Every structure is written in C-alpha cells, then in structure tokens.
Amino acid sequence: MIFRTVQIPPSSCSRCSSSDTVPSTPSPPELTALFECPVCFDYVLPPILQCQSGHLVCNQCRQKLSCCPTCRGPLSPSIRNLAMEKVASTLPFPCKYSAAGCLLSLHHSEKPDHEEVCEFRPYTCPCPGATCKWHGSLEAVMPHLMHAHKSITTLQGEDIVFLATDINLPGAVDWVMMQSCFSHHFMLVLEKQEKYEGHQQFFAVVLLIGTRKQAENFAYRLELNGNRRRLTWEATPRSIHDGVAAAIVNSDCLVFDTSIAHLFADNGNLGINVTISMC
Numbered sequence: 001m002i003f004r005t006v007q008i009p010p011s012s013c014s015r016c017s018s019s020d021t022v023p024s025t026p027s028p029p030e031l032t033a034l035f036e037c038p039v040c041f042d043y044v045l046p047p048i049l050q051c052q053s054g055h056l057v058c059n060q061c062r063q064k065l066s067c068c069p070t071c072r073g074p075l076s077p078s079i080r081n082l083a084m085e086k087v088a089s090t091l092p093f094p095c096k097y098s099a100a101g102c103l104l105s106l107h108h109s110e111k112p113d114h115e116e117v118c119e120f121r122p123y124t125c126p127c128p129g130a131t132c133k134w135h136g137s138l139e140a141v142m143p144h145l146m147h148a149h150k151s152i153t154t155l156q157g158e159d160i161v162f163l164a165t166d167i168n169l170p171g172a173v174d175w176v177m178m179q180s181c182f183s184h185h186f187m188l189v190l191e192k193q194e195k196y197e198g199h200q201q202f203f204a205v206v207l208l209i210g211t212r213k214q215a216e217n218f219a220y221r222l223e224l225n226g227n228r229r230r231l232t233w234e235a236t237p238r239s240i241h242d243g244v245a246a247a248i249v250n251s252d253c254l255v256f257d258t259s260i261a262h263l264f265a266d267n268g269n270l271g272i273n274v275t276i277s278m279c
C-alpha cells in the first residue's frame with residue numbers, strides 16, 4: 001500500500017470504516033516523529049525494542065550500542081514494545097529519500113522494497129566491480145566518469161564496434177566503454193567471470209546513464225558475427241540505477257562461454273557489434 005503526502009479530510013464516521021489494518025487518512029507527522037531513532041534519525045520500526053526505562057533505538061543502531069543512547073541504562077535483556085509496534089503498523093512512514101524529493105510514505109513493511117528501487121536513491125558509480133565508492137545525483141554521473149575513469153573511451157553513433165582485447169586474460173576481467181547517441185550516454189560492459197573452477201563465462205550488457213523510465217525508450221542489440229556464425233541478443237538497456245551486477249546474476253544479458261568467445265575472437269580480441277535504437 002502506498003500513501004501519498006496529501007491531506008485527505010477525515011471520513012464522517014471513523015467507526016464505520018471497514019479498514020481495520022491501515023487507515024487511509026494520513027496521521028499527524030508528530031506521531032511518526034515519535035518513532036525517530038535518537039542516533040541515526042531513521043525510523044524505529046518493528047520489531048521495536050526498548051531499554052529498561054522505555055527509550056527506543058532502531059535495530060541497526062542497537063546492534064552497535066552497549067547502553068541506551070538516551071539514559072545510558074542497559075539495553076539487555078531485550079524488552080519488546082508491542083503497543084508501539086501496533087501503532088507503527090497504522091502509520092505511513094516517509095521514504096528515506098524524502099529529503100531528495102521522494103513524496104511517498106509507505107507502510108513499514110513496504111519501505112525497504114521501495115527504497116531499493118526509489119528514483120531518488122543516490123546513484124552509485126556504474127563501473128563494474130566495487131572499487132569505486134562514489135555516489136551522487138544522476139547529473140553528476142557523467143562528470144564523475146570523465147574525471148575519475150579517464151581510461152574509458154567513448155564512441156559516437158548508434159552503431160559501433162565494442163572491441164574487447166585480450167579476452168584470454170585469466171581471472172575476472174571487465175571491459176568497459178561508452179557509446180553516445182540520441183543525446184544520451186550508454187555504458188557497454190563485457191565481464192568475464194569464473195563461476196566455478198575452469199569454467200569461464202562472458203556477460204555483455206548495455207546500461208543507460210539515466211533512469212529506468214528513460215531506458216524504456218531505447219533498445220539495444222549485441223551481435224557476435226564471424227566465421228559464418230552469428231549470435232544476437234536484443235533487450236531494453238538497463239538503467240545504471242539497477243547496475244551491472246543484477247543483470248549478470250539473473251543472466252539478463254548476452255551470456256556465452258569461452259568456447260563461443262573463441263569461435264568469434266580474432267587473435268584474442270573480440271568485437272561486439274552494438275546497435276542502439278529508439279522505440
């Protein structure tokens with residue numbers, strides 16, 4: 001259930017309301033404020049545990065604390081506050097990216113799933129691998145790539161060849177380049193992974209430096225072509241908000257093994273034809 005932060009006049013008779021789980025009338029913000037964690041200012045959501053004097057702290061902070069941040073009293077043994085849990089279940093809580101512009105308030109059980117895909121969640125560096133810890137707004141992604149990842153080359157045009165050199169390099173390797181067309185920037189990624197001993201797989205995918213909604217306006221085609229053979233994959237580009245890792249885990253990309261790579265490679269170099277179109 002999704003709550004929007006609009007004021008709805010209360011119904012004439014609240015006793016007649018058939019909903020006994022979550023009321024559609026937004027509750028006063030003062031009530032939600034009671035659930036603020038004194039340490040991280042995020043919300044204290046069920047299971048709600050209190051100190052022996054009744055102070056609340058969120059479960060993430062609680063794990064790092066040896067005493068109550070409010071009264072310094074002991075946090076253990078854990079005392080559950082079922083009444084506050086019941087109140088929490090009747091309240092809409094704002095998305096944690098509300099300061100960035102998200103207007104949604106949600107039931108606490110739906111908050112984590114939404115925040116995972118919230119358009120206002122900061123973008124992380126789209127480069128594969130976890131070495132770069134940068135995050136920021138969508139507008140700041142391209143300047144970051146130009147500044148911090150200067151080795152990534154860019155080709156202009158809808159139809160280009162993504163040349164991956166030395167595909168026989170051992171271990172996990174990433175090849176990355178940018179393609180610019182239709183006034184947008186696309187990131188092309190080829191990743192080689194050894195899922196289990198001696199069996200390597202290649203994953204090729206195109207990401208849009210843009211939102212999921214913008215990505216829906218495009219289609220991409222990856223094609224390996226040569227030696228009288230052709231292997232093609234067509235799909236909607238993924239938003240960098242979703243990232244490369246999710247595409248690879250789900251094999252939602254062009255997947256091929258080393259033998260196939262060798263059928264198309266020339267001297268250890270693999271050319272992938274990339275075509276981007278608007279749809």
Ligand SMILES: [Zn+2]
Nearest residue numbers: 037040058061
């Ligand atoms: Zn906290």
Ligand SMILES: [Zn+2]
Nearest residue numbers: 051055068071
């Ligand atoms: Zn306390």
Ligand SMILES: [Zn+2]
Nearest residue numbers: 095097102118
């Ligand atoms: Zn949100």
Ligand SMILES: [Zn+2]
Nearest residue numbers: 125132134148
């Ligand atoms: Zn980066």
